[in-house]
Amino acid sequence: MPYYKFKKNEIFHNTIQAHPAVKFDINDHKVFYNNLNIQSGAFVNNVTQTPVGALSLYELNIDRPSTSLIYPFITKEGNFEALQGVSKVDYETAYQYGDVIVGSYPLSASLTRERFIANHGNLNPTGSHVLALKNTLNYYTPLSNHYAFSSSLGDKKIQELSLLYVPSIFYGSTIKKGTVDLKFYISGTLVGRLQDKYYNGELIQTDGIPEAQTNGSGSVAGVILYTEGIIVLTGSWDLTVNSYDFGDVTRKADWICFGAGAHDGNTDVTPSASFGMEFEGTNYIQTLTMFAHAPKDNLNYTTNHTYINYDSYQAKKPITGSKQYSENSEIELHNTVSSSFYDYDEKFKHQTFINKIGIYDEKKNLIAVANLATPIKKTGGRDFTFKLKLDI
Amino acid sequence: MANSFKTILPEDVATTRTLLHEAIPITGTIVSGTYTNAARTAGANIKTFTHGMYEAVYDYPYLSSSANHIFDITAGYSPNSSLSGSDHVQNAKKINIYNQMAQVLVGYDTGSNIQEFDLDGNLGGGAKFKECVFVNFARLLTKDEIKKDSFRLKVFTSATFMAPPTGLGGLKTIGDYGAQTTYLTNSPSGEYGLLYTSSAAPKGAIIGHLYYQAGIAVITASMFSGAFGDPNGPSVTRALAAKDAAGATGTGAGTAGGGGQIVEQLTGSTITQLANGLRVTINDLDFNNTTELNSTIYFCRANNTEFNYSSNSTYLSSSQIRVKGNNPLANPVSYITTVGLYSPDNELLAVAKLSEPLKKSPTNELTLRVRLDY
Numbered sequence: 001m002p003y004y005k006f007k008k009n010e011i012f013h014n015t016i017q018a019h020p021a022v023k024f025d026i027n028d029h030k031v032f033y034n035n036l037n038i039q040s041g042a043f044v045n046n047v048t049q050t051p052v053g054a055l056s057l058y059e060l061n062i063d064r065p066s067t068s069l070i071y072p073f074i075t076k077e078g079n080f081e082a083l084q085g086v087s088k089v090d091y092e093t094a095y096q097y098g099d100v101i102v103g104s105y106p107l108s109a110s111l112t113r114e115r116f117i118a119n120h121g122n123l124n125p126t127g128s129h130v131l132a133l134k135n136t137l138n139y140y141t142p143l144s145n146h147y148a149f150s151s152s153l154g155d156k157k158i159q160e161l162s163l164l165y166v167p168s169i170f171y172g173s174t175i176k177k178g179t180v181d182l183k184f185y186i187s188g189t190l191v192g193r194l195q196d197k198y199y200n201g202e203l204i205q206t207d208g209i210p211e212a213q214t215n216g217s218g219s220v221a222g223v224i225l226y227t228e229g230i231i232v233l234t235g236s237w238d239l240t241v242n243s244y245d246f247g248d249v250t251r252k253a254d255w256i257c258f259g260a261g262a263h264d265g266n267t268d269v270t271p272s273a274s275f276g277m278e279f280e281g282t283n284y285i286q287t288l289t290m291f292a293h294a295p296k297d298n299l300n301y302t303t304n305h306t307y308i309n310y311d312s313y314q315a316k317k318p319i320t321g322s323k324q325y326s327e328n329s330e331i332e333l334h335n336t337v338s339s340s341f342y343d344y345d346e347k348f349k350h351q352t353f354i355n356k357i358g359i360y361d362e363k364k365n366l367i368a369v370a371n372l373a374t375p376i377k378k379t380g381g382r383d384f385t386f387k388l389k390l391d392i
Numbered sequence: 393m394a395n396s397f398k399t400i401l402p403e404d405v406a407t408t409r410t411l412l413h414e415a416i417p418i419t420g421t422i423v424s425g426t427y428t429n430a431a432r433t434a435g436a437n438i439k440t441f442t443h444g445m446y447e448a449v450y451d452y453p454y455l456s457s458s459a460n461h462i463f464d465i466t467a468g469y470s471p472n473s474s475l476s477g478s479d480h481v482q483n484a485k486k487i488n489i490y491n492q493m494a495q496v497l498v499g500y501d502t503g504s505n506i507q508e509f510d511l512d513g514n515l516g517g518g519a520k521f522k523e524c525v526f527v528n529f530a531r532l533l534t535k536d537e538i539k540k541d542s543f544r545l546k547v548f549t550s551a552t553f554m555a556p557p558t559g560l561g562g563l564k565t566i567g568d569y570g571a572q573t574t575y576l577t578n579s580p581s582g583e584y585g586l587l588y589t590s591s592a593a594p595k596g597a598i599i600g601h602l603y604y605q606a607g608i609a610v611i612t613a614s615m616f617s618g619a620f621g622d623p624n625g626p627s628v629t630r631a632l633a634a635k636d637a638a639g640a641t642g643t644g645a646g647t648a649g650g651g652g653q654i655v656e657q658l659t660g661s662t663i664t665q666l667a668n669g670l671r672v673t674i675n676d677l678d679f680n681n682t683t684e685l686n687s688t689i690y691f692c693r694a695n696n697t698e699f700n701y702s703s704n705s706t707y708l709s710s711s712q713i714r715v716k717g718n719n720p721l722a723n724p725v726s727y728i729t730t731v732g733l734y735s736p737d738n739e740l741l742a743v744a745k746l747s748e749p750l751k752k753s754p755t756n757e758l759t760l761r762v763r764l765d766y
Binding site: 041047068 | 408410411412413414415416417418419422451452456458459460680685687
């Protein structure tokens, strides 16, 4: 089996940029992710054991009864390692060295909303979440002035607003610019629509019923932090004529009410209000591309036993002794060249069939194997280049 | 960009290794019963293959993207086994399976011959496991390795007839008892422990090996007595099972383990049917996995006279240090928010962010513990 060393221009490291489509639907204080509903199993009603609209981090404990769940544990040692959910105080006081700290699966994440009333201030746990975004929002002001934490366009420290948090497990590295689409429905009617149509993070009202369009067509109702996965909604103009119950407030619909019921503690949102959020994420996949060449007049022999003519081999077996092992150099090869004619043998030609390619490290350890879908006939006059791709 | 670099000395670096575990319970109903047909053979969570070399067990119907692969089951015997015979069903495949497992897990002798699984792990001699069933656990569950002395398999070993759940008997809990201190290392695949039928001293019979890093359990077929096999297999298999139901001992008695159905099945059944036979005998399976978390800890020490100034452009206002409050006699003050780790060429390699800024002045000293996991 011959070995060939990859040359410099035969190995490429590339990055594939993938954009998974993400769709959230919020209705009656429930969040749905990509139209997925609860899947019932043999032991539990919800096989993933995560709320509808949530993703499970490791996707373990699928359809398992509560008595046989997979769970993590760690022994308290001197390295300050603990599991999520164990506070610093508990780690120091509730556990002795050698104790086992037990966690639980599944770990889930979903879209979450948080509404801030006017003059919300800087107290925990509400206003501080807005203040924490001050530097981040100001960082993006070169994209748009609407990012500014405080400007003539508004002061986010005191103005009423809402935040929508999208965990990164849903979008990967960043949300793709120009793909964000928020839809506000009342009784199935699209009353307003926001899009980042200028690719700069501004969420601009592009569609809606006459009331909404009269009040805010083309206006910026908020901004999105693409990398952080946070949407800041500040648009307070009326989208509807009538008032509706949005859980913590009953009033005419506006963009601050968008997403009401999305894990924000509101359970009495009017069922006629529903919200749609669509965007595309961005995943970077590192790939290794290798070009394996099969040159002309090479790779025309195989060490496969079936390549040797059996009768010839039997007649000319290796010479063995206490001081030598010598194969006979006149063993005939099996002629694999097929003829198009009946009862006629073609002349012998060197011919092999390549069915797999092995990748070896510098110490000739086999580290990967590429199998071909069908064997490729290799003759002396043919040369091939096989393109091998590996996601890393 | 930092305005001040400080070299990290060898005594400022420590490496640690933390072991994180997960408890993996696998009830017998997942393996056979929940998603399978009445006879517990074919099932939506059991994937078989046309090559017939093994079957895969999932925790949920495998067509669902939610399903997780639990383990594969296969079986085989040594070419030196008395059960090896060219007229036996899938004879070559069973030998190939055994040889493949043995060459990876036991290795070769000095004569380049594949060594057989040894009962007590002493390859120099003694009894061998020549007919085995293999349970290859998924890497998803075993992670870096199976935790030693955590493997417990409850299995019915002496069925009276194959019509589960009735007819099963002889429940035994096999485990790698005491392996925390008695594990063996003479395998090319890492460490392994012996599987015993009892934890009490003496620990009972050795009936297999558990390879911790490879995540493979090797169980001798001789553990099973009485009826064994695919309860819903082809007529020949059912006929074999019926022998024991009628009280017959089987034609292969004494070869694999003193008689019983297992001998008939090893020679007369396919590997898939053998795997089905093993699945229906599994009552419960528990083990803990291990994930190694390797860390390097850099102790970044800021002495009293160090890091009290910042090159941040906002640090100065009209050429005066802003945080000193226009008091030229006050000590310089800075707030540490970030620690950068640089290469010897001053290339920024890693950044550690503090949850809140730390006040630094000539009156205090700080040691920031930066941990890098990999």
